[in-house]
Amino acid sequence: MTSDQPYDLFADALWQYRETGRADLSIERDDGYSSREDVAWYFTSPRDFPSHEKAALKFARGRGLDIGCGAGRHALYLQKRGLRVTALDASSRIAELARARGVKDVRVVDVCGARRLPFRDGEFDTVVLFGNNLGICGTLPRFRRMLRELHRITSPRGRILATTRQPSTTNPRHRSYLRHNVARGRAIGQVRLRLAFGGKRGAWFDLLLLSPTDLMQVAAKENWELASVFSLENFESGYSVVMEKQR
Amino acid sequence: MTSDQPYDLFADALWQYRETGRADLSIERDDGYSSREDVAWYFTSPRDFPSHEKAALKFARGRGLDIGCGAGRHALYLQKRGLRVTALDASSRIAELARARGVKDVRVVDVCGARRLPFRDGEFDTVVLFGNNLGICGTLPRFRRMLRELHRITSPRGRILATTRQPSTTNPRHRSYLRHNVARGRAIGQVRLRLAFGGKRGAWFDLLLLSPTDLMQVAAKENWELASVFSLENFESGYSVVMEKQR
Numbered sequence: 062m063t064s065d066q067p068y069d070l071f072a073d074a075l076w077q078y079r080e081t082g083r084a085d086l087s088i089e090r091d092d093g094y095s096s097r098e099d100v101a102w103y104f105t106s107p108r109d110f111p112s113h114e115k116a117a118l119k120f121a122r123g124r125g126l127d128i129g130c131g132a133g134r135h136a137l138y139l140q141k142r143g144l145r146v147t148a149l150d151a152s153s154r155i156a157e158l159a160r161a162r163g164v165k166d167v168r169v170v171d172v173c174g175a176r177r178l179p180f181r182d183g184e185f186d187t188v189v190l191f192g193n194n195l196g197i198c199g200t201l202p203r204f205r206r207m208l209r210e211l212h213r214i215t216s217p218r219g220r221i222l223a224t225t226r227q228p229s230t231t232n233p234r235h236r237s238y239l240r241h242n243v244a245r246g247r248a249i250g251q252v253r254l255r256l257a258f259g260g261k262r263g264a265w266f267d268l269l270l271l272s273p274t275d276l277m278q279v280a281a282k283e284n285w286e287l288a289s290v291f292s293l294e295n296f297e298s299g300y301s302v303v304m305e306k307q308r
Numbered sequence: 309m310t311s312d313q314p315y316d317l318f319a320d321a322l323w324q325y326r327e328t329g330r331a332d333l334s335i336e337r338d339d340g341y342s343s344r345e346d347v348a349w350y351f352t353s354p355r356d357f358p359s360h361e362k363a364a365l366k367f368a369r370g371r372g373l374d375i376g377c378g379a380g381r382h383a384l385y386l387q388k389r390g391l392r393v394t395a396l397d398a399s400s401r402i403a404e405l406a407r408a409r410g411v412k413d414v415r416v417v418d419v420c421g422a423r424r425l426p427f428r429d430g431e432f433d434t435v436v437l438f439g440n441n442l443g444i445c446g447t448l449p450r451f452r453r454m455l456r457e458l459h460r461i462t463s464p465r466g467r468i469l470a471t472t473r474q475p476s477t478t479n480p481r482h483r484s485y486l487r488h489n490v491a492r493g494r495a496i497g498q499v500r501l502r503l504a505f506g507g508k509r510g511a512w513f514d515l516l517l518l519s520p521t522d523l524m525q526v527a528a529k530e531n532w533e534l535a536s537v538f539s540l541e542n543f544e545s546g547y548s549v550v551m552e553k554q555r
């Protein structure tokens with residue numbers, strides 16, 4: 062069985078974990094590579110956030126926007142710090158979960174599908190894209206369009222706090238996948254994934270992983286500047302960035 | 309005083325170290341950043357080679373070409389292992405030093421200046437570009453031309469063993485330099501350097517530093533494939549690659 066919306070199964074898994082404390086979610090790549098996803102992770106409390114998230118979160122201020130909020134762990138943290146936060150998720154059932162967990166302002170918005178985000182110019186000071194959500198739009202053109210829209214809806218002191226991973230070039234299996242991407246004319250870190258949960262498989266979706274230098278070059282074209290970079294253990298295991306709006 | 313050839317002072321420093329066991333060489337970047345160069349490094353014996361060089365050197369076989377041989381440490385090692393090696397350096401005085409230290413076949417060739425290398429098609433099996441020499445040609449077009457020529461002069465089982473560094477995005481000073489490169493339309497890791505030695509400063513030259521994903525993408529265009537990647541501690545401190553010829 063195939064689910065139509067890529068994130069339906071993610072909603073199922075989050076809700077099941079919320080209700081039972083268990084959820085066996087897997088992610089499959091289109092070359093057959095599969096990995097188990099730790100669903101507990103989406104319910105982590107602030108003191109257990111990884112170091113590179115904590116470092117970036119220090120830069121949050123003003124009016125906040127959390128894109129792809131999931132179960133809402135970052136939105137809850139920012140609310141607790143006194144920030145006014147709007148949390149977005151493309152799935153209505155995930156938005157409902159974030160609301161049930163205490164996030165005050167949650168809206169169902171597909172940031173990548175929309176040509177124009179439903180917000181006024183300059184409305185936000187801090188945009189959060191954690192959990193590899195920086196590359197949530199999947200392709201370079203859509204990623205650039207999102208950066209342009211975030212430029213529009215942020216104030217002159219606008220900031221993006223985000224995490225992604227350097228596509229792995231040390232692991233032969235992953236390297237071969239990147240090579241295949243390059244050969245097909247896709248972005249090197251454009252990985253095609255689907256979720257597997259409860260005997261079902263979701264629709265395929267693309268996630269864009271970006272190396273720090275690739276990100277720096279693309280961001281500069283949309284007038285965003287990498288002001289800080291914090292790696293986890295190394296760039297392949299994950300890193301966070303603080304991007305400052307230019308002009 | 310300014311020396312005309314970028315590498316004249318490098319030749320001076322290597323020769324002085326060879327004769328006195330000391331040489332205070334510095335490298336300056338065009339934003340004023342300066343670092344001390346450890347000249348002893350160029351005379352390291354094989355057991356003290358860094359781990360990422362050792363890992364790549366295991367892939368050496370057949371007829372060898374060492375580009376930018378310097379004092380000859382890698383050429384000497386490969387000779388000792390029984391490989392027939394041709395060592396190249398753009399400086400006649402450095403070539404002379406490598407010869408004096410026992411490298412049998414040393415030629416003065418400016419690999420980056422020559423449109424065509426003075427070798428027959430398919431002549432070499434292994435090309436070595438260590439000490440960040442992968443980016444010795446300084447610009448992306450010249451780097452690609454070198455890759456094309458290496459494709460021509462290598463056998464069907466041709467390999468390149470090389471080292472470079474990921475341009476640093478974690479250090480704010482370096483990140484600002486990369487940003488400036490992007491703004492000027494230069495390659496992100498194209499660093500402009502000059503040597504300082506014995507009260508003199510050399511001419512400016514460009515060195516290209518490449519992230520693994522950037523390298524993978526550029527190499528694919530010239531039909532070279534990253535078969536192995538070995539990082540030192542992380543990609544910013546340095547990494548080696550084994551590149552295999554395609555087609």
